[in-house]
Amino acid sequence: SRPGTWSGATLKSELLSAIGFTRGLSYSEAFMKIDKNKILPSTATDLRNHAEEALRVKKTGRHQKLTEEETQRLVHELEVNQIELETQNAALRQTRDELENTLEKYTDLYDFALVGYFSLNRKGCISSVNLKGAGLLGVERAKLLSKRFEQFVTKKSRSDFDNFFATIFTSNVKKVCEVTLLNKGNLPLTVQIEAVADVSGQECRLALIDITTRKQAEEALVESEEHLYRLAEMAVDAIIMVDDNERVTFCNASAEVLFGFNAAEIIGENFHTLFIPEQMRTKASLGFEQFRQQGTGPLIGKRAEVTALRKDGTQFPLELSITAQNIKGKWHAIGIMRDITDRKQLETAIQDAREYAENIVETVREPMVVLDSELKILTANLSFYDTFKVTPEATIGNFIYDLGNRQWDIPQLRRLFEEILPFDTVLNGYEVEHDFLDIGRKTILLNARQIFREKIGSHIILLAMEDITERKKLENEIQDAREFAENIVETVREPLVVLDSELKILTANHSFYDVFKVTPEATIGNFIYDVGNRQWDIPKLRVLFEEILPHDTELNGYEVEHNFQGIGRKTILLNARQIFRENIGSHIILLAMEDITDRKLLEAEIQDAREYAEDIVETVREPLVVLNSELKILTANHSFYETFKVTPEDTIGNFIYDLGNRQWDIPKLRVLVEEILPLDTVINGYEVDHDFLDIGRKI
DSSP: OOTTOOOHHHHHHHHHHHHOGGGTOOHHHHHHTSOHHHHOOOSHHHHHHHHHHHHHHHHHHOOSOOOHHHHHHHHHHHHHHHHHHHHHHHHHHHHHHHHHHHHHHHHHHHHTOSSEEEEEETTOBEEEEOHHHHHHHTSOHHHHTTOBGGGGBOHHHHHHHHHHHHHHTTOSSOEEEEEEEEOTTOOEEEEEEEEEEOTTSSEEEEEEEEOHHHHHHHHHHHHHHHHHHHHHHHOSSEEEEEOTTSBEEEEOHHHHHHHSOOHHHHTTSBHHHHHSOHHHHHHHHHHHHHHHHHSOOTTBTSEEEEEEEOTTSOEEEEEEEEEEEEETTEEEEEEEEEEOHHHHHHHHHHHHHHHHHHHHHHHOOOOEEEEOTTSBEEEEOHHHHHHHTOOSTTTTTSBGGGHHHHTTOOHHHHHIIIIITTTOSEEEEEEEEEEETTTEEEEEEEEEEEEEETTTTEEEEEEEEEEOHHHHHHHHHHHHHHHHHHHHHHHOSSOEEEEOTTSBEEEEOHHHHHHHTOOSTTTTTSBGGGHHHHTTOOHHHHHIIIIITTTOSEEEEEEEEEEETTTEEEEEEEEEEEEEETTTTEEEEEEEEEEOHHHHHHHHHHHHHHHHHHHHHHHOSSOOEEEOTTSBEEEEOHHHHHHHTOOHHHHTTSBGGGHHHHTTOOHHHHHIIIIITTTOSOOOOOOOOEEETTTEEEO
């Protein structure tokens, strides 16, 4: 470019130099410090001064007068130069505007990032911070500058942070650590810090990610696992866990009962050798090899029926559900098992009955007989013979009552012929139930027509029969099932509602009305979201109905927290089942609710109490241990480890007598634990004198 002008590259270089990231300034602050007069000297005043100075120098050095041609050429050159300068000046202004926009954009990206960003000098003082970082600490950004970052780190994490900070400037490699911070409200906040030193080596950049929720989730997971372990012990179904070597690592009490072994005989043994019949073990082991490598197999994630082996050698049908669990890179199997011997027998009986009924439907038409006015049989069809196991020879010409050794002499049938038909010529749906000698008890639906035959002056009776024995039985079963289901709905203590496919409430139990203070009139037939002045229009409930249940027909333990207008804030645990009704081609939703508000509060209080007790144990200066009923050590404080020169690994879970190579097997200690404490729950000042191997004689 011409002297006195600035190219776009020169302007950009000057801007970046002026920004000066190592000074700890934000983009907007850096831009305000740019010397714009230095970058853009082409303002009207500056250009005028430059031009006059250049003209003065030229006049001083010129000794001869210009010709007219030279004067015109000079004027032309000046005009061209003026246009070039104006063009360059416009380009520079455009470049300046673009850079200002870019700086503003990156300033916004920095300030409004979802991650907290800090710049610290070598002393650990904050030189810059974005809005998210200030929000994490709960302090205004301006008040954080020059503050030592470590003052916002809890005492428990300060040592870890100091060690971490000392390593940042030792290399250009990114460092990572987790610490707990205190914000303005003194609330603990767990963050993950990623840090790296800048190129100058005088400052470092910190990125803070809030992982409080994740840490809380991890703690909740541990508690949940303990809860699940207790539930497994209480479960009615047998539960067994097998490692990648086919060895049993866990079994509950129901498994002991199911297979006839005690836990000591099961734990550590080969699952297939113990519970699978010999003729099936080879196939089972081959399938387990695939599971060991990939965590998959023909039985994984499915409910299957297999043959199992009891301790006494008897085989029995077993319903088995297996789930794969990856623990530290190795596949473990969790099996839930149930003895289905009774169910299989019932299924066999039901299948036999079903096949019998289907054969009847396929092979027999509706039985029908024609009677004369004296109730003698004029004719009968093949279905009648086949159904009631009679022959034409033993039927035609005989009284209806005399058929089959008078099996048809039925009181209800006599009433039909002798009392009803004389007055009603047509009768439909007359039901007769009778125990036939050869074919068993039957319920028959009769349609009767009395037809007068004018030619001979008498009448005949057409009698059509439908065997509704199975249908009546099914109707009774359905009625029983319906009453049973309705009684369940009304009996369960938890609130329960039944919804149709449009999320309208079909029915609800008394507990639902009582807990949520609504009436049947304001509930039945309404959308679930509209109940209680739309108090049930809860976002998490919409997620359940509109996003989860369309894909999963069953969901357990779905937690919803909501502030109900009349009953206050509640935490509700939902179990949902979507059932398809084939007869009408639609589905219903069963929604059971459990109010766990008090339980959640109690869990929080228990956790606080546990932490309080643990803090007490750690705080007391004297050695202190806590034993369970089997005299195994549950916990011990630091003073105990320090005084008696033992480690937590050698202490927790061991018998008190086994500590320190059985140095604690002291007669007076046994007297205290085994003779005195069973009678006195509190004893003070009990003196024990003993010579410990590592620390000498102690009283």
